[in-house]
Amino acid sequence: MELNDLERIRLEKLERMRAAGIEPYPTRVHNTHTIAEAVKQFEAAEKEGTAPAKVILAGRVRSMRLMGKLGFAHAEDGSGRVQLFFRINELGEEAMNTLKEHYDLGDFIEAEGTMMRTRTGEISLQVTAFRMLAKAITPLPAAKDEVVDGEVVRHATLNDPETRYRQRYADLAVNPDVRQIFRTRAGITRAMREFLDGEGFLEVETPILQPIYGGAAARPFITHHNQLKQDLFLRISFELYLKRLLVGMFDRVYEIGRDFRNEGISFKHNPEFTQMEFYAAYLDYLKVMELTENMVAYICDQVLGSRKTTFNGHEIDFTPPWRRVELRQGLIEACGIDIQEHRTDEALFAAMDAKGLKPKPGAPRGKLIDQMIGDFLEPNFIQPTFLYNYPRDISPLAKSMPGDPQTVERFEGFVGGMELCNAFTELNDPLDQEARFLEMGRAYDAEDEESNPLDEDYLRAMRYGMPPCGGFGMGIDRLVMLLTGQRSIREVLLFPHLREREDE
RNA sequence: GGGCGCGUAGCUCAAUGGCAGAGCAGUGGCCUUUUAAGCCAUUGGUUGAGAGUUCGAGCCUCUCCGCGCUCACCA
Numbered sequence: 255m256e257l258n259d260l261e262r263i264r265l266e267k268l269e270r271m272r273a274a275g276i277e278p279y280p281t282r283v284h285n286t287h288t289i290a291e292a293v294k295q296f297e298a299a300e301k302e303g304t305a306p307a308k309v310i311l312a313g314r315v316r317s318m319r320l321m322g323k324l325g326f327a328h329a330e331d332g333s334g335r336v337q338l339f340f341r342i343n344e345l346g347e348e349a350m351n352t353l354k355e356h357y358d359l360g361d362f363i364e365a366e367g368t369m370m371r372t373r374t375g376e377i378s379l380q381v382t383a384f385r386m387l388a389k390a391i392t393p394l395p396a397a398k399d400e401v402v403d404g405e406v407v408r409h410a411t412l413n414d415p416e417t418r419y420r421q422r423y424a425d426l427a428v429n430p431d432v433r434q435i436f437r438t439r440a441g442i443t444r445a446m447r448e449f450l451d452g453e454g455f456l457e458v459e460t461p462i463l464q465p466i467y468g469g470a471a472a473r474p475f476i477t478h479h480n481q482l483k484q485d486l487f488l489r490i491s492f493e494l495y496l497k498r499l500l501v502g503m504f505d506r507v508y509e510i511g512r513d514f515r516n517e518g519i520s521f522k523h524n525p526e527f528t529q530m531e532f533y534a535a536y537l538d539y540l541k542v543m544e545l546t547e548n549m550v551a552y553i554c555d556q557v558l559g560s561r562k563t564t565f566n567g568h569e570i571d572f573t574p575p576w577r578r579v580e581l582r583q584g585l586i587e588a589c590g591i592d593i594q595e596h597r598t599d600e601a602l603f604a605a606m607d608a609k610g611l612k613p614k615p616g617a618p619r620g621k622l623i624d625q626m627i628g629d630f631l632e633p634n635f636i637q638p639t640f641l642y643n644y645p646r647d648i649s650p651l652a653k654s655m656p657g658d659p660q661t662v663e664r665f666e667g668f669v670g671g672m673e674l675c676n677a678f679t680e681l682n683d684p685l686d687q688e689a690r691f692l693e694m695g696r697a698y699d700a701e702d703e704e705s706n707p708l709d710e711d712y713l714r715a716m717r718y719g720m721p722p723c724g725g726f727g728m729g730i731d732r733l734v735m736l737l738t739g740q741r742s743i744r745e746v747l748l749f750p751h752l753r754e755r756e757d758e
Numbered sequence: 759g760g761g762c763g764c765g766u767a768g769c770u771c772a773a774u775g776g777c778a779g780a781g782c783a784g785u786g787g788c789c790u791u792u793u794a795a796g797c798c799a800u801u802g803g804u805u806g807a808g809a810g811u812u813c814g815a816g817c818c819u820c821u822c823c824g825c826g827c828u829c830a831c832c833a
Contacts, residue, residue, distance in 0.1 A: 259802060260768055260784060317793075324790045341790070359783080373791045395769045397782040398794040409794055410770035410782060416825045417769095428769095471833040517832050518759085620833065648833040694833080742826095755824060 261391050264358055268389045271356050278389035283364060285312035290333035293377055296369035306369040311379060312387055315361050317399055320354055329363060337378040338365050344382050360390035396428035419750050435746060438557060439734045443510060445556035449549045455506040455532055460495035462488060466709045469493030472515040488514035492531045498715045500533055500723055508532035521742040522672060525751050528730040537724035539663045539679045543640050546667060547574035558737060565670040565736050568636050576638040584641060588630035593623055620648035635668035650690040652678035669736055675728035684716035
C-alpha cells in the first residue's frame, strides 16, 4: 500500500490511539437518533418550551474549528448535518487534547450531549462525551464548506470527472448533489413500479445469461459455462423472453434490469445499462403511447412534483399528450423526401444523394431512413415526441399496418433530442415471424456481419399462439438523465465503465 | 476506431522556453461562541509515462497511458 504524507500522518495518529488503548474501529454504536431527527426534536422542544433531550449522535466529521479551550465541528450522517460544540468546562483538558490529537476531517465520531443553540443561533450538540467510530486514513478530497441560506456550499471540491467516476465513494462522500441524483434515480424506478403494478402488470425476471441472444440489433458479450461447456451470451434485450410469458397467459408483464451491449461508449451509451420493458396483451401501439405518456407523467409527479424539467438548457414539459409525428410526414417536412415514393434501396439512395444528404453507400432502405431520422428528426425532438409508423425492414419483431405491409406499427419516443423509448404492436404471426428472421439472417450474411442466431424456441412459442399485444422498452438511464438534468449517462450511473488503468 | 482538447501538491487552480507557485487541506504555536473562524510559522512536486530538440522544457516535437468533447458504430 502506497501512502502519501497526509495518509502517513493519519496512520501515525491511529497507531498512537491504539497505543493509548483506544480502539479506532469499535464494533458497537450507541446513537439514539439520526442527526435530522435530533435537530427536528430540538426544534419541537424549543417551540413547546420543554427541556432539550439528551441524545447520542453518530456521523462523519466535516469541519473542525478548534480554539484551545473550546471548539466547533460539524458531523454529517445520511440524514443531515449538525454542529458539535466542545467546551473544556464539560469535557476536561484531557478530552480536549484527544480531540485535537486524534481527530481529522472525514473520521466518524459518536457524540453524546444535549441539543442547544450557540450564540449565533446555530442548532448544535453540546458535547459531554465523544468517541472515535472509524478513523479515516485518506483525507476526503473536499476543501471547505460554507452555509449560505441553509444550503451547504462546498468550495473547491472534487471536480475531476475521472477521479469522480473511478472513486465514486469519494465523490458521493463530498458531493451531496451527486447523492441526490441517485436518490432521484431510486424514486424514478419506485414510481415506475407503482404505476405499472397499478395497471395490472406483473414484475418478472428473465435470464441474463442466454444461449441465444436477440430482440435488438447489438453485438453481445460472450461468456462461458464451464460444466456445461457452453458459450452463453449476456442479454441485449428482454423481449423474446417476456413475450414467451404472454404465450403462457400472463397478460401484462414487465421487467426492470440490466442489458449488455458490446458497442461503443459515449455520453449516452454504457456497455451495461438499465432497461424497462413491458408487454401487454390486447393493446396496440396507440394504446401503448397513451400508457407511456401517463407513466412518465406519473413518475414526474411522484419524483419531481412537477411535469417540467430542465435539460441541456431547454425546459421540457412531460404533460400528456405528447406531440405525435408520423415518420413519413415528418421526413417530408424535414428534408423534402417522401419515403413512399422511393420504395427500393437504390431509389431512396438516389433521392437522398440528389438532396446532398450523403447517404451511406450500399445501405438498405431501412438504414437510410434511420439515417434521416438521426440527422433531421431526432436532434429536433426536444419536447416529448412520438415518431410513429416505421419501415418494416428495420423492425423485424413489429406487426405490419393493416393494408400496408411495408410499414409497421412502431413508435419511438424522443425527448431532449435523444431516443428514450421504443415500442410496437408485436408481431404474433409465427409464419411471418419466421420469414422475417430468415430475411434478416440473409441481410446479415450479405453484409458479412454477425447475425442473431435463429431462436427456434421463440418461434415454437409463437406457434402455440400469442395474443395481440403491445410491447415497450425504455432506457432508464436516459430517463434519469432527463429528470435530473444530467447531460452524461455517466452522471446517473454509480459506477460507469472506464478503461482500466495500468498504474492501478 | 478517427478528429479536437486536457493531464502541475491530497483538492481546486496559476506559471513568455529562464529559480515550479497560490488558496484550501496538513504540521507546530496562540486563541472559551466559531461557522469558507482568525493570527504567526511551516511541510508538501518523478509537472501522467518515456524519448527528442535546446545552453536551458511544465511549456516545443514524437511515442505511449488515461480522461473529456465529437464523429463513426448502435435494425
